[in-house]
Amino acid sequence: MEINWFTVIAQIINFFILVWLLKKFLYKPILKAIDERESKIAAQLKEAEVRKAEAKKEQQEFQQKNVRFDLEKKDRADKMVLETNEERQKLLDQARKDAEALAKHLEKSAEEKQLNQYKELNQKIKKEVFAVSRKTLEELASVGLEEQLTKVFIKRLNTLKEKELKQLKAAFKETSDAILVRSALVLPKKQQNELKKTIDTILEADTPLRFEETPALIGGIELSTNEYKLAWSISEYLRAFENEVSK
């Protein structure tokens, strides 16, 4: 158990050779490989991180876009609803207006129609009434009636107003012609005389009378001289009445 100094030196040399060899063949390549691997992994991790960040960014962008899109969509929808409502209101207003106009028009036309119908009916009624009246009176026109009519006419002549009387007198004075007396039927002699008497009395003169038959004078007598006309007939009444009704 002693130290062999040659062996000691040899072992020191051996040891340092081993240190050198192992440094060259073991530590350096291994450490290099580890470093490279670590840097590679770090690079990959970094890349992954970058991609993750990118993905996150993209996700955020996408989310923002989504939010923007939603907002825009909502805005547009709101706008559209608003526009639609406005349009609807407009259309409704227009339709209401049109309907009102149409209703007015219809009302007016209905009124007009009614009026027309009413008028027509009126006219018809009038016509019928007058036709009936005329017919009745025509059929009634007889000697008895003529007599009665003459009476009425004479009464009328007697109750002439001052103004009318003056006019009659004036008209009579201006002409020498006979006073024309028209009636629906020729008056009987008696009535003719009575009438002449009455006229003579009124005019205070002998008045020539000319009697004429005019069927259009329904139940009436007309006295005319020099543009003066005094008449009384049922037809006159009817015409006056018709005028009154037609107003």
Place this chain on the structure above:
Amino acid sequence: MKLSPDQTIFWEYGLFSLNLTIVTTWGIMLLLVISSILITRKLKTEIRISRWQCFLEMVVTGINQQIKEVGLKQPELYIGFIGTLFLFIAMANLLIIFPWYEPPTGSLSTTAALAISVLFAVPFFGIEEHGFLGYLRSYIQPTFIMLPFNIISEISRTLALTIRLFGNIMSGGLIVAVLLSIAPFLFPVVMTVLGLLTGMVQAYIFSILATVYIAAAMKESQRKTKKQITIQKEVNNG
């Protein structure tokens, strides 16, 4: 009975003597270097690597980690020396599972050589770190009176390294040899297993102590650096 493989001499010429220790050392060196070359020949830098590469990476990073934990900031600078110490001693001690193998670490000359290497490596790294004078100053720390004690400490720890490794391995081998003659079947196996454990522990202890000594030599400069940093900070803060 031979206590040391030094005593098995194959060839001798004057001072030169080729003994079993040197031959076994060469064998271990070859084994280490060739296996390293074989494994590192096809190193991959991909994420998936071979099992052997993974194993070597684990060993190397493990050593690196240990060095770092002791307090050396840049383990890459020391892994050549410390890692080789560990791998050589570990390999030398692991091979005792082979019959008729005599570990070179069971020779006082080998352990002395390794301890002397540590003895020189400590000032080498110390001087490399903060200059010759800077390193020498560490011998008169904290006071000048401590100089002889520091020198004694250097020598005694070298001796301690030498004797510890030698004693452990030699005794392990000796016990196995003795047991073989008494109970040749079961006990030598148990003792060899124990020897494997002891061998690994010793390899760890030897290299970790070397690291500690180197780290202690670095400490002075590191302390200074810290002080400088503190001063600089104070100056910067006004």
